[in-house]
Amino acid sequence: MLTTTAIKVLEPGELDDALAVLDRDPVANAFVAARVQIAGLDPWRLGGEMWGWYVDGRLESLCYAGANLVPVCATSEAIRGFAERARRQGRRCSSIVGPAEATAELWSLLEPHWGPARDIRAHQPLMVTTAPSAEIAPDxxxxxIRKNEMDLIMPACVAMFTEEVGISPMAGDGGLLYQARVAELVGAGRSFARTENGKVIFKAEIGAATQRACQIQGVWVDPAYRGKGLSETGMAAVLRYALSDVAPVVSLYVNDFNTAARASYRRVGFEEVGAFMSVLF
Known part of the structure; x- marks a missing residue:
């Protein structure tokens, strides 16, 4: 009996099927699931296309193709299909990111055509918790951060992004898209900080958020205040907000070489449950 496979851009009427795939792993898929729950599958609203891999007419795997290229519950066969479509289309994304195994396989197929990458983070531990810290008291x-405090939070956000990614988010379009994303999180009440003398010394955001899981991102401490435990007590505070106001499962992912951050997150109660990979262009 022959198995038939196909790949195509999902249509708005396939929303329930897409959400069912995303729901297989609500933690790993939080970023894409959050976008789909807000925007649906219309490419203009979603900020990219959602590619579907079908086996005998059934949707089995997804790939979000926007500013990021993100494989979702992707089998090896699906990854080959997504890679071929991405290769034919040409690179439009600034990064490939997702579960490490699937992302590595996707990049191995695209690297001959899209490489070299500016940076590759091959193993970024995915960490999860479902309870407030029992060891670290929240700061x-x-x-x-309030809506009228964009001027307060933006310098810290730019400093964090530049330090983490290696380029300024203000390049290219003058930072319009990045400022809009920061404003979106502030407006949603998911941007948090400790300030002293009118300056942010710790900050973090609850980025992707669904009813089942959310993801903390953008953790940053002013270099002058590092080594004082602010990341631990600050994270404990953000974790408390996340669990009480957003979702029952809180996750984050971190570079494997950042041993200090990994140890800090473990003390706050996070456990490593998997790994992501990021390919940056």
Whole structure:
């Protein structure tokens, strides 16, 4: 009996099928699931196309193709199909990111055509917790950033992004897209910081968020305040907000070479459950 396979861009009417695939792993798929739950599958609203891999007419795997290329529950056969479509289309993304095994396989097929990458983070531990920290007391001075405080939070966000990614988010379009994303998180009440003397000294955001899981991102401490435990107490505070206000499972992923951050997150209660990979262009 022959198996038939196909790949195509999902249509808005296939939303339930897409969500069913995303729901197989609500933690690893939180980024894509959050976008789909807000925007649906219309490419203009979604900020990219959602490619589907079908086996005998059934949707089995996804790949989000926007500013990031993100494989979702992708089998090896699906990855080969997604890679071929991406190769024919040409690179439009600034990164490939997702579960490490699938992302590595996808990149191995695209590297001859898209390489070299500017940077490759081959193993980024995915960490998860479902409970507030039992060891670290939350910093009482960490609070939500208000909508009228964009001028306060933006310098810290730019510093974090530049330090983490290696380029400024203000390049290219003058930072319009990045500022819009920061404003979106502030407006949603998911941007947190501790300030002293009118300056942010710790900050983090709850980025992707669904009813089942959310992801903390953008953790940053002012270099002058590092080594004082602010990342641990600050993270404990953000974790408390995340669990009480957003979702029952909180995750993050971190570079494997950042041993200090990994140890800090473990003390706050996070456990490593898998790994992501990022290919940066």
């Amino acid at each position: 009482p001075y960490v609070r939500r």
